[in-house]
Amino acid sequence: MTIISSAPAPVLELRGISKAFTGVQALNAVSLNLYPGEVHTLMGQNGAGKSTLIKVLTGVYTPDAGQIVLAGQSIQPQSTLDAQNHGISTVYQEVNLCPNLSVAENIFIGRYPRKLGRIDWSGMAKQATELLERMQIRIDVTLPLAHYPLAIQQMVAISRSLLVSAKVLILDEPTSSLDEKEVDLLFSVLRGLREQGMAILFVTHFLDQTYAISDRITVMRNGEREGEYLAADLSRVELVNKMVGAPAAANTGAPSAGAATQSGVDRAAAAGEGRFKAFLRAVGLGRKGALTPMDLEIREGELLGLAGLLGSGRTEAARLLFGADKADSGTITIDGKEQTFATPRDAIAAGIGFCSEDRKLEGAVLDLSVRENLILALQARSGMMRAIPLKRQQQLAEEYVKALGIKTASIETPIGSLSGGNQQKVLLARWLVTDPKLLILDEPTRGIDVRAKQEIMDYVSALCKKGMSILFISSELPEVLRVSDRIVVMRDRKAGGEYPRGALDETTVLHVIAAGDQHV
Amino acid sequence: MYSPAARAAGAPTKSSLPMFVQHPLFRPLAALAILLLIDLIMIPGFFHLEIKDGHLYGSLIDIANRAAPLILAAIGMTLVIATRGIDISVGATVAISGTVAAMLIGGTMVMNNGTPEYVANTPMWMALAAAMGAALLCGAWNGALVAGLGLQPIVATLILMVAGRGLAQLLTDGQIITVYYQPFFFFGSGYLFGLPFSLFIVAAVFIVTALLLRKTALGLFIQSVGINPVAARLAGLKTASLIFFVYVFCAACAGVAGLMITSNIKSADANNAGLLLELDAILAVTLGGTSLAGGKFSLAGSVIGALIIQTLTYTIYSLGLPPEVNMVVKSVVVFVICVSQSAEFKTMWRRAFPGARGGKTQ
Secondary structure, X not given: OHHHHHOOOXXXXXXXXXXXXXXXXXXXXXXXXXXXXXXXXXXXXXXXXXXXXXXXXXXXXXXXXXXXXXXXXXXXXOOHHHHHHOOEEEEOOOOOOOOOOEHHHHHHOOOOOEEOOEEOHHHHHHHHHHHHHOOOOOOOOOOEHHHOOHHHHHHHHHHHHHHOOOOEEEEEOOOOOOOHHHHHHXXXXXXXXXXXXXXXXXXXXXXXXXXXXXXXXXXXXXOEEEEEEEHHHOOHHHHHHHHHOOOOHHHOOOOOOOHHHHHHHHHHHHHHOOOOOEEEEEEEEEEOOOEEEEEEEEEOOOEEEEEOOOXXXXXXXXXXXXOOOOOOEEEEEEOOEEEOXXXXXXXXXXXXXXXXXXXXXXXXXXXXXXXXXXXXHHHHHHOOOOOOOHHHHHHHHHHHHHHOOOOOOOOOOEHHHOOHHHHHHHHHHHHHOOOOOEEEEEOOOOOOOHHHHHHHHHHHHHHHHOOOEEEEEOOOHHHHHHHOOEEEEEEOOEEEEEEEOOOOOHHHHHHHXXXXXXXX | OOOHHHHHHHHHHHOOOOHHHHOOOHHHHHHHHHHHHHHHHHOOOOOOEEEEOOEEEEHHHHHHHHXXXXXXXXXXXXXXXXXXXXXXXXXXXXXXXXXXXXXXXXXXXXXXXXXEEEEOOOOHHHHHHHHXXXXXXXXXXXXXXXXXXXXXXXXXXXXXXXXXXXXXXXXXXXXXXXXXXXXXXXXXXXXXXXXXXXXXXXHHHHHHXXXXXXXXXXHHHHHHHHHXXXXXXXXXXOHHHHHHHHHHHHHHHHHHHHHHHHXXXXXXXXXXXXXXXXXXXXXXXXXXXXXXXXXXXXXXXXXXXXXXXXXXXXXXXXXXXXXXXXXXXXHHHHHHHXXXXXXXXXXXXXXXXXXXXXXXXX
């Protein structure tokens, strides 16, 4: 962080960028300076304008006003490729590479090295290996990209920017799908790039990560730049305060430590005394290559947390419970009756709902309206021939838009034009209208801002109090520990242990995950 | 680069245009209007209608009548395309249904006391039922391959496209079967209330389909499956049954079209009946503004698309252009319309002419 004090000329300057959509001012005269050899974090709630700013910078949108100055020259990127040619590379949350091509091909795509008019495959593999080694990654570059975990795929995406000798690297929420180890790996790569003088613009929702890597922080709120700070000068309390734009004394370490938690304690006590009846009991539930047979009991009105790292079997267990994948062993008993779930339809009929972790691929039907997305599961359950009257659909949609505070121009707006947090709320509402007895939430708060996160979790806690069972899956340990009545820790595709509320703290969970303290 | 966000961002630029221009049916309707305008100027008496023997005659009626089988095929194709599918076996299904009907009816002329009488080999209703049954079987075959076995739609329906016409030819021994049974001709060339009967069939199929889509959740389900099949399944939709259904429906439409064509030419021509009808149907759907990527669709658009194609053919012939020109002109028109609908082109247009918003070809 000594680099900052020397304060060289910024490599990239955004001056007074404005952009409006259908009367909504997404960006209002936003300025931003990126300095070489610095990690600059862009923070802000959903809808603050971060994504729009990135899209202006990478040529996806043309700004209505303002200037982009790169190394002293004004540029107007027309497309991502154009931006790349100017030396601005972007790595998105969802890696957009070709999974079926090899790692080397992905790195060199569009600029294959040639020899005597033909593609120089061996030279390409050699260069790709070297490029990745510069980032301390040693893998076989001739294997298909899909062979490697998401973190490596992201490194591959980053290495592409090294190849085009980018001056500016933009990372748009790169850590959302990574587990902690992978985040560490990513950060060490970023630090390496910083040493080499790269200017890095980093967008994230995670406070911890912000402080782990940033030299400088720009906070955005409601399409405006709230301010630019040195990370060292800005405390967490202040940062959250600036993001939400409200006095945020209670909003820092453990948000929502109020009423919900208190009632949670009571419920946990009740659960301990066995006052809760089992709603669902799975015995020996498993699937080859996905989940080692495990037992699981979910009680009525209970919030059961599934903790564990990415790939620990959390999602796999949820998918088996919902019939999204077919179990090849074990039984599921609901209210004393044995059930087989061949499809999600069967599970829905038994009163189960499932919010997938992959909002875009498995949740939202992007071109359809908020209303249509919201009633889809209910309509599917009542059947094709019994169409829900339009009036009733509108009524339901309006009701939930209001109850969950969904920010949308109208209920007929396509869901794709909503921000991530609001899309997530619509998908939550999709299941709530079916009035499920058990709702499985797989990473319901991933990639959405602090406030939406808190709103969703508060709402879920309230539902639980009314008797709905919740299976809550999240990578964020503090969140799981805070809201759950009972916690099952998963590791290596099997259950690692079951704990009542209060019996665990973060260190113990990490210990269970690492050492495998099995007693189930 | 397609992204919903970018599309949403593109929308506001259009908001400065009048409402009707933004309507999805504006482009196909405008294209049809331009064609009709050319006809008005170039072909004398194009819009002239007259009543002869209680029947309405005129170019417009003729176009609508000839477009009837294509409209039927396009209606069925619309639903298939909306689920991200495609059915290139429509022509083969037309041949099969037509051949079955013609073979079963056949018909002979019997002289009874000096007056000719027509006798069908099989009662007509049975023949029609058998023909439709054969068409439904074709659809079930396609549906099973796509929804059950997960074959790619174009490959799955290619099988029937090749085999179906062969099957029809086997049935007829490669001969053209002529039908001599007056009542059967009513489908293709009969008149009701002064209008061709085929128009009533088309109207009935269109209305029933539209009602099915509106009054049940079928429309919503088909769009959901077309836009995001994974999400649709997780929301509890019977995606496989839906996909199966649209292929059966498409084949049923083709079956009716087959009866119409056979009735019209008074014979079953297994080689040529409905030849390449699937391609015209796909074209009609595209012209109507439904994306081949699936999802949002417009039934009315497909009907207009079919009318555009038929009007174009009629215009070319009426202008006395040699038939060889037909294909070329058709392809140029199709090219212009399709290009004007492409998102890339709209962006290019907006960049080239920042003043002219919306990217409409002038």
